[in-house]
Amino acid sequence: MSAPAPVGDDFGARLSFDRGVPGRRAVDVPRWDGEVTPLPDTGLLRDSVRLPELSQGELVRYYTELSARNYGIDSPLGSCTMKYNPKVGDLVASLPGLAEAHPLAPATEVQGTLRTLGELSRGLGEITGLGGVSLAPAAGAQGELAGVLMIARALEDRGELAQRRRILVPDSAHGTNPATAAMAGFTVTQIPTAADGSMDRAVIESELDGSVAAVMVTVPNTLGLVAGLIHDAGAYLYGDGANLNAIMGRVRYGDLGFDVVHLNLHKSFSTPHGGGGPGAGPVCCSEELAPYLPTPVVTEGDDGVVRLTEPERSIGRMQQFGGNVGVLVRAYAYMRALGLDGLRAVSGQAVLNANYLRVLMYGHYDLPYDRPVLHEVVFSGSRQRRTYGVPTYDIAKRLIDHGFHPPTVYFPLIVEEALMIEPTETEPPEAIEALAAAMIAIAAEAEADPETLHRAPLSAPIGRLDEATAARRPVLRWQEDLADCS
Ligand SMILES: Cc1ncc(COP(=O)(O)O)c(C=O)c1O
Known part of the structure; x- marks a missing residue:
């Protein structure tokens, strides 16, 4: 182990491991002189877990300094995925009744959680004007995939999937839009952006024919004009609602003529997603597409019990259990707090x-x-x-x-x-x-x-990284031979 650095010196280039001094402890536990119960199999124990050996003061100062350098969920401005994350949301999500509910518990034993999810589904249906809701997708991209697979299934039921193989996507779209269309087996036709930054109606009109399955758009400009055209051509209108916070409470996707939309609750409804945290990308749709929603959806039975159920012609599961409940609860708290x-x-x-x-x-x-x-x-x-x-x-x-x-x-x-x-x-x-x-x-x-x-x-302690190597071959834990990362 290398020599410890003086506190405050060269911060960041030296991790807690590099600062340790053999034998130094943060907590002194008195020696136990009583009877010792042998462990079942001492052969399984490691001789050393190689924890950093520091005094409590050093450790506290280290983490305090580290926290001040972290552009975390309370970061000033910055990325769309790290905006308002009210502490009350964290508090609500950590209530034991919600946080400790087992995903396989019988419905009657977790009615509080299921009712919360049911109310969130209703609220999102109201906000988007699209009443069919599944909270299951775990991210925006997964919600998109769900939406496009729903369109594919609906076309299959209409007997038109074989001929409707194209999805129109504007060239300004988020990368996940064309990627989703391709993953769902469609080919992507790129629509160039008009000089004013909107989608060009004339181009869409010229592309719309019997081979088009859907049009995917993000920002709702010009849509009042375009939705009618798309439906008349027998295609669906998909909305990327990741940026709902630009229009919520004012314009509803359903009223604009969208058939299906995904939301990024981890963007518009609190919960930090930056840095790869958990997300929730619910998918909301029209009555026509509701039978195809991913499993599960939240429904209240005639007996008054709320359950997770499978829609009639569901595309299936996007992930295990009912979705990222912690994120969904934060979104619910946010929605109820604001009204x-x-x-x-x-x-x-x-x-x-x-x-x-x-x-x-x-x-x-x-x-x-x-x-x-x-x-x-x-x-x-x-x-x-x-x-x-x-x-x-x-x-x-x-x-x-x-x-x-x-x-x-x-x-x-x-x-x-x-x-x-x-x-x-x-x-x-x-x-x-x-x-x-x-x-x-x-x-x-x-x-x-x-x-x-x-x-x-x-x-910053570290200026420019080799970003390609950091992404492709990340070193995620301390290694002695890489200790000097300055
Ligand atoms: C417009 C838009 N669509 C889709 C996505 C994909 O969402 P996610 O990162 O949750 O998969 C994002 C992400 O920021 C986005 O901004």
Whole structure:
């Protein structure tokens, strides 16, 4: 084991293991001089579990420092998947009656949990205007897959699956949309975005024929016009509702003519998803598609007992048991705490914040689609790249030095050097102003000192990683031979 570093020195490059001193303890337990009960098979015990050997003070200071460097669920602004995660949601989800309910317990013994899930299903049906709901999918992408498989099954029952093999997806879509269509066995036809950033009605019209199974869209612009066209052509309209917080309480997918939509509860209804935490991607659909919903759905029987049941022509299970109940309970708590008026206020605030940021940053970065936005605004760093050789990647990394979690970059793919910022509904004006000030300072720095930006972040213990290796060959536990990671 390497020599311990002085506290506070070189923080982050040295993990607790690297700081240990043999024999040092955080807790002193008195020696036991009484009778010792032998363990059943001492051969199974390891000689050493090689835990870090530190005093309590060192340990507490280490974790305190570490927590201050963590852009966790309480992070300032940043990613869409790490927004408002009220503590009350965690409290409710950890109530023993909910947290300890066994997934295989008989329905009559877990009525509290099942009723909560039933009320959440009803609430989501109300918010989306699509009353068929399954809470089972564990992520947005899984909800999408469920929705597209439901469409496939409905087409099969109509006797049209063999000829309807295409799904139209705009080129601005989240990558999971075309991936889902392909995984479900369809071919993807990409629809180019019109000059104003919306879907081009004329292009959709020209593509719609008897070979189209569905159209998948995310943002509900132009849909009032398009839904009729799609249904007249015998295709289904799929909605990516991951960004529900832009419109909730104001517009309902069902009223816009959608047949099926998935929601990302871990985005719009609390629960942090960033960093790979658990998610919930319920799928909501019209009456026509309800028989195909994934198993289970929550239903109340004539006997007043709420049960998990299998719809008549269900596509089957997307995952085990009833879904990620902890995430679903947080979403329920969030919905009940806000009420319909609160949910409306959320979407108003999310849109206001994004537009405030758009105005504050205006002129400092290119704005490819220069118009009012919904809950997120997409700038482009192409001017900084072209003129000063500073890519968007450098800009995002430099934001860390200003105390902000970097936003989504290089997405959507149709925007060169994209910087997609979703300030979320819960940030006060001062936070939006501080983010804009940081972005403006970085734009000025790109001009004056591009070299510094190439090296950012300068304040983090570890600056630039080899991201491909970190993703492909991650080292997830301490190894002595890799101890010096500086
Ligand atoms: C618009 C959109 N669709 C789909 C997804 C996929 O959701 P998930 O990451 O839960 O699979 C996301 C994720 O952020 C998204 O933003």
